[in-house]
Amino acid sequence: MHIEPFAIAIAEHDIDDLRGRIRATRWAPATPSPAWQQGADAAWLRELAAYWAEHFDWRAAERKLNQQAQFIADVDGQRVHFVHRRGDGRAPYPLVITHGWPGSFFEFHALLDQLCDPSAFGADPADAFDVVVPSLPGFAFSPPPARSGTSAFQVADVWAKLMRGLGYQRFGAQGGDLGAGVSIALAMRHPQAVDGIHLNFLPSSYEPAIGAAQRPLTPAEETFLREKGEWAALEGGYAHMHSTRPLTAAASLNDSPVGLAAWIGEKFRVWSDCNGELERVFSKDELLTNISLYWYTQSIGPAMQMYWENRLQPMRFAAGQHVVPPVGFAHFPKEINHPPRSWLERTFEVTQWTDMPSGGHFAAMEKPALLAAEIRQFFRPLRQRM
Template identity: 85%
Template sequence: MQIQPFQIAIDDHEIDDLRRRIRATRWAPATPSAAWQQGADATWLRELAEYWAERFDWRAAERGLNQQPQFLADVQGQRVHFVHRRGVGPAPYPLVITHGWPGSFFEFHALLQRLCDPAASGGDPADAFDVVVPSLPGFAFSQAPAQPGTSAWQVADLWASLMRGLGYERFGAQGGDLGAGVSIALAARHPQAVGGIHLNFLPSSYEPAIGAAQKPLTPAEENFLREKNEWAAQEGGYAHMHSTKPQTLAASLNDSPVGLAAWIGEKFRAWSDCEGDVERVFSKDDLLTNISLYWYTQCIGPAIQMYWENRLQPMRFAEGQRVAPPVGFAHFPKEINHPPRSWLERTFDVVQWADMPAGGHFAAMEKPGLLAEEIRQFFRPLRDLSRQQIV
């Protein structure tokens, strides 16, 4: 596998062009609705756009991103961008963490320090990880698939090859959003390589066997499925668009930075534990660093394409099908769905379940300390087990 170091270096003319486009925005007429009731609030969006054009320092953001050791690898003919940070401890455990939409590898900036060097934040060096954070195909600096068919299942195959190419024959996986699906697919398709997976989200397409031969649905499961359907009807328009007409949407979002900021920024507010004030949790600089990655790499179209592919290859499990590697789950209270433990246990061996005190969909950014401790706790017994299996 060919690997080369990588540093982000956006051309000056791209930065100038972005500012010009923002300043030339043709703003949508106001409607007689309350703030945020019908989507991104116009007042907040204008403030964010003004900051993006006049005060946001991309070069400072770029230097921050480049503090993480980044690489490009040729994996099965696919160019994959990834962060690979070595752990500081006696025996770091290899862990691949996968982001989702509307996030990026930037989501894990604060989490990486806590996982790779736990002693720096008062933890035990024995809990250190070697962490690999790939950018999903079509996201940021990872090449978009040239052919159709790249869903979470195929990404899992890429990640297994990447980890093997980096010298990790056995490793753990973690993820939320789309990354949760990739982590599940890794466990299902590569159980011999995956010691365990830790999730902070359950993909909406996950469906265990629930036929006549299975245990009847519990009241908690029935309530979960009802709430899931209600949420999809009220809040799931974005996902329906992504999974049915992604290129129609991409034509506008790839051309309008303010449109892109509205589409992404509204989700950071709606899905986080921010009590309605998105900047209570995320600074303008952090929001715009993530949004700018989408803008400068022109990846919004290829990124949302994965929703189309996942719709065609959902996470459905047959009667009697079990996923062997153990699972840990951190349930954050402001997450967009709230599955009961029994719903996962129909397919997985759930050995750790935690109801978190605060946080939402973007747990690695919102509560990196809480998430890091849950990940450490889950993988502690698996470290010893992996060493025994290697011996």
Template identity: 80%
Template sequence: MHIAPFQIAIPEPDIDDLRRRVRATRWSPVTPAPAWQQGADPAWLRELAGYWAERFDWREAERGLNRQPQFLADVDGQRVHFVHRRGAGAAPYPLVVTHGWPGSFFEFHALVDQLCDPAAFGGDAGDAFDVVVPSLPGFAFSPAPAQPGMSAFQIADLWVSLMRGLGYERFGAQGGDLGAGVSVALAARHDTAVDGIHLNFLPSSYEPAIGAAQTPLTSAEENFLRERNEWAALEGGYSHMHATKPQTLAASLNDSPMGLAAWIGEKFRAWSDCGGDVDRVFSKDELLTNISLYWYTQSIGSSMQLYWENRLQPMRFADGPRVVPPVGYARFPKELSRPPRSWLERTFDVVQWTDMPSGGHFAAMEKPDLLAAEIRRFFRPFRRKTA
């Protein structure tokens, strides 16, 4: 496997073009509705546009991103961009962490620091990790797959090859959103390589065994399924669009930076533990760094493609065996869905379950300290096994 160092260096004309496009936005007429009721708030978007065009410093953001060691690798015919940060302890444990949508590898910027050097944050140096954060195929600097069929299961195969190419025969996995799906696929397909997985989200397509031969649904499970369906009806339109007509949507979002900002920014508000005030949790610089990665790499269309592929290969375990590697789960209070423990235990060996005190869908950005502590706790037993 060929691996080469990588540094982000967006050409200056691309930065100038983005500013020009933002300044030239043709704003849609405002409808008589309360702020955020029907989607991204126009007043908030205009404020964000002003900051993006006049004050946001991409070069400073770029320098921050480049502080993490990045690489490009050719993995089984697919080029993969990834961060590979070595731990500061004597025997760091290898961990692959996978992002989702509308996040990116930037989502784990603060978490990587906490995982690789816990002593710098008041923790135990013995809890250090070697952390690998790949960009999903079609996201940021990982090109889109050349052929169809790249679902979470195929990405899991790539991650195993990547980790082995880096010298890790056994490792752990962590993820939320689409990254949770990849982590589940890693455990399901590669139990000889994956010690265990830690999740802060359950893939929406996950279906455990619930037939006549299994335990009947509990009241908690019935409530969860009802709430999940209600959420999908009111909030899941984005996912249905991604999974059915991604290229129709990509035509507009790839051409309009403020359309892209509306599509992504609204989710950071709706899915986080911000009490309706997105600026309380995420700075404009953080939001725009993430959005700019989608813009400069023109990856919004290819990122949505993964929803199409996952729809064709859902996470159904109804007729299959239980997943062998143990699972840890951090259930954040403002996550999109909050499954009961029994729902996971129909398929997984859940050995750690924590109801978190605060935080939402973007846990690695919102509460990196809380998430890091859970990850450290879950993987401690595996360190003893490999020591």
């Protein structure tokens, strides 16, 4: 496996082009509805766009991103961009963390500090990790796959080869959103290498075996399935578009930075524990660093493609099928779904379950200290397998 160092260096003319496009935006007519009721609020979007064009310093963001050691690996023809942060402890434990949509590797900037240098935060240095954060194929600086068929399962195979290529024969995995699916797929397909997985989200396509031959649904499971369906009907339009007509949406979002900011920014508000006030949790600079990564790499279309692929290869389990490596789950109160523990235990050996006090879908950005403490606790007994 060939690996080469990588540093982000966006061309100046691309920065100028972005600013020009924002200034030339043809704004959609306002509708007589309360703010945020029908999607991204127009006043908020105008304010964010003005900041993006006139005040946001991409070069400062770029320097911050480049503080993390980044690389490009060629894994059987698939080029993968990844951050590789070595831990500061005596025997750091290897951990691969996978992001989702509408996030990126940038999500884990603060979490990496917590995991790789725990003593700096008053935690035990023996809990340090070597952390690998790959960008999913088609996201950021990982080129999209050359062929169709790359779902969470195929990404897991690439991650397993990447970790072996980095010298890690055994490791743990962690993820939310799409990254939760990749982490589960790693445990399913590579149990000989994966000691355990920690999740802060359950993929919507996860479906354990249910039916006459299985134990009946509990009241909590029935409530979860009903609420899941209600959420999909009212809030899941983006996912239906991604998984059925990604190219139609990509044609607009790849051409309009304001459209892209609306598509992504609205999800950060709705899915986070911000009480409707986005900048209580994320600064404009943080939001725009993430959105700019999608813009400069033209990755919104390829990113949506993974929803198409995952729809064709859903995460369904047959009767008697179980995942061998243990699972830890951090249940954040403002997450977009709320499975009961029993729903996971139909398939997984859940050895750690924590109802978190606060936080939402973007846990690594919202509550890095809380998430790091959960990850440390879960993997502590698994380190002895190294």
